[in-house]
Amino acid sequence: MRLTETPYNTPMKHRQLRVNELVKRELSAIVAREINFEGVLVSINDVDVTPDLKSAHVFVSVLGSATGASVIDKLEAHRPALQAELSRHVVLKYTPHLVFHLDDSIERGARVLEILQNIENPRG
Incomplete structure (x- = not known):
């Protein structure tokens, strides 16, 4: 089994993969519980915690009427509370600073x- 590679082209450690998944799972639950996005489905697709555990890049997808920018702004506004709640649920050396994308x-x-469907079944 090949390990996922980081941007620096070195194999990602199993521990870091577990930390990424743990933060993703807990943060997804916290966001679903704490923040109300009316008429919008917000999903956390991926979390990439830096090797020093000091920051985490959170990749969010938005389905619904709201724009992605407004959802990111709302998450940024709630970032301190999300980090505090995350620190209560996940025990790490540092609580990562959350950066939403x-x-x-x-x-x-x-x-x-x-596009592929249009190629297979051209209109005309």
């Missing part, structure tokens, strides 16, 4: 599928 990979994937 909009992940539009689902939308891009849907667009690619739409």
Whole structure:
């Protein structure tokens, strides 16, 4: 089994993979419980905690009427409370500073599928 590689082209350690998944799972539960996004489905797709555990890049997808920027702004506004709640649920040497990013990979994937369908079944 090949390990996931970091941007520095070195194999990611199993521990770091476990930390990423743990933070993702707990943060997903906290966001679902603590923040009300009316009419919008917000999903945390991935979390990338730095090796020193001091920051975590959180990749969020948005389905619904709200723009991604407004959801990211709301998450940023709640960041201190989210970090505090995360520190109560996840015991790490440091509580990572959360950095939120909009992940539009689902939308891009849907667009690619739409293009492929149009190629297979051209209108005309």
